[in-house]
Structures are given as structure tokens and as C-alpha cells.
Amino acid sequence: MTNASVRLFDAARVQAPYLPSIRSAMAAVLDSSRYILGPAVAQFEQEFAAYCGTGFAIGVGNGSDALELALRAVDVGSGSRVITVANAGGYASTAISACGAQPVYAEIDDQRLLLDPDAVAPLLQMRPQALILTHLYGQMAAVGTIAELCAEHGVALIEDCAQAHGAEREGRRAGSFGAIGCFSFYPTKNLGAIGDGGALVTSDAVIARRLLALRQYGWSSKYRVELAHGRNSRLDELQAAILSAKLPGLDTDNARRREIARRYGASIRHRDLQLPEGRGGSDDVAHLYVIRCARREALRAHLSAHGIDSDVHYPIPDHRQPAWEQPLSLPISEQAARKVLSLPCHPALSDEEVQRVVDALNCFA
């Protein structure tokens, strides 16, 4: 047994196979002297749209901006209501409040901790403008059912795919079901830049045009401001070149993540640990492997003593955050916040490290 700790995410090791192509991509941008919305952004946008199976991809500054611009593109503004979940880290709520809109929280299902379609139906009476569906931990949510509900009620469906790059169901990728799919390329995501980055995907040409304007001052053409609420949120040319270098490896990295998730599912045996169900299929890209334990702090200390990192995604449900407090009861979301614990699950983990995590969990007293 080595003494090096098993890290939750290990940027150096995950990046290592890509370093030569990242270095040459960076050098090419430097040599091109095109730094803003140049050929590298255009190329990545084309490649990423093709990968997702959508007509368009629009690069932006980060995943949070992607969510906010998506809401603006479907006319969410002051007084609008937007349905979302309360257990997904608050990114959707941040974007909703930035638009002056109201989040309407729906409960999650207890098996996968994803938006429960049965909880959505009654909320549609509140005439929401949009619904943000988060494919949490890499698991694709019930997007088919929810897309139908949204279509019936004229609600714009926005998929938050920041944890689900490459997840697919019936041959369709995450991000291609809704009106818009939002991605983050934060370094720890399944497709990660070496800084901030984000993108939106859509097959609607009108929405694509609005997003292109919104990411750059609201311009329809240079110095002509067509849309209010525009801003400067562009994907950086260097990050785009790096993402193009890394995109060809995404499916292989996702396959390794799935394999680790399946191994955890098959090998962790402990009556106090609740394992997630149905992990490691093609509609799951295993961004995070999240177990539940009522004695979470003791478990974290035990893992730490065995040199294993863990983290909590996420400890405070949105409706209990000081900024967004709502007197609302969401028992499954609240209980999940008290019990969830993320284990190391990244593509550079060795089989031996995965086994160390399993052994440490199985001997938790």
C-alpha cells in the first residue's frame, strides 16, 4: 500500500496524456495572434456541436454565464418563474436570480437524486417560463418525460450538462433534448479547460443568434446593440484550442469513469452505506460517485485516516441558503444534503487506488 493519498480529482494526472497536444495548441494560438473569437473558438464550436448532435454551439466564459444567457435567450426576466431542483449546488438559482426571476423548487427522486417528473406536474400550474434540468453527478435525468411535459405547457427546457458531457440515451447526447444545453469546462469537469470556459448548444437558429448577441454586448453586428442584457462572456481562444485538443479523448475518459463507478457498485459492501443505483451505463458519465451515510462526518474522518479524499456535493439545499431562503419542505433534498458523500472517481485513478477506496469503506466501523 502506498502512502500517497487518493485524490478526489488529480489535475496533473488527468491532464498528463493531453500535455503534448495542449502545448502545441497553445503555441498555435500564440503564433496566430488571434486572441478573441478567432479560428480556435470557431473550430471548437463546430466540433462540440457535432459531438453533441446539435446544429450550433456557442462558446462563453463559464458554465454559470451559459445558464444565465440561456434563460435570457428564452425571455426569462423580472417576475418570471423557473422550475429547478434544490440539490444541485445552486448554479441554476444564481442564474435565475441574476435575471430577476423566481426559482420554483421541485423535489428529487430518492434513488438517483435527480428531478422527479411527478413533482413537476403540479408546479406547471404556476405558469413557469422555463425549467432547468440538471444531469447531476453525470447521470442523465428523465429528460424525455420532462421534455414532453415542457412542450405540452409551453415551458422552455434548459439542460444543465455541466456534469454530463457525453452522456447519451437512445443515441442522443445530453444537451440535445431541450431548447438549450449548458456546459461548463471548469478544470474538474469531464471535459475541462485549464481555466474557465463554457458553452451552449442548440438546434434552434433563432436562439443561436440570440446567444451570439448576448455573449457579446447584445450586438447583432459590430456596435449595433439589438438585445438588452448582453454582456461580455466569450470563450477564450486559448481555452478553445485546448478543448479541441482534449475533445477526442472525452469518450475514453468517460468510459474509464463508468468502469470505476461499476466497480464501486459491485465491490462496496456495508450496511451503513447506501450506494447509488444504476450507475455506469451509457446515460451516465460518472462525473461524481456519490454514496449516502447517516454518519457522514465519521466516515469522512475514517477515509481521511486511510489517505482517501472525499467531499460533499452539496451540503446546503438552495431553499436553505441564506441568500434564497424559502419556507418550503423538500424532505428528500434535505436528507440528501445531510448524507451525501463523493468518492474519488476520475479517469486517471488506478485499479489499485479504486481497491484502496473499496477496502477502506468496507472496514468502516
Ligand SMILES: *Cc1c(COP(=O)(O)O)cnc(C)c1O
Ligand atoms: C460547475 C457547474 C456549473 C457552473 O459552471 P462554472 O463554469 O463553474 O460557472 C453549473 N452547473 C453545474 C451542475 C455544475 O456542476
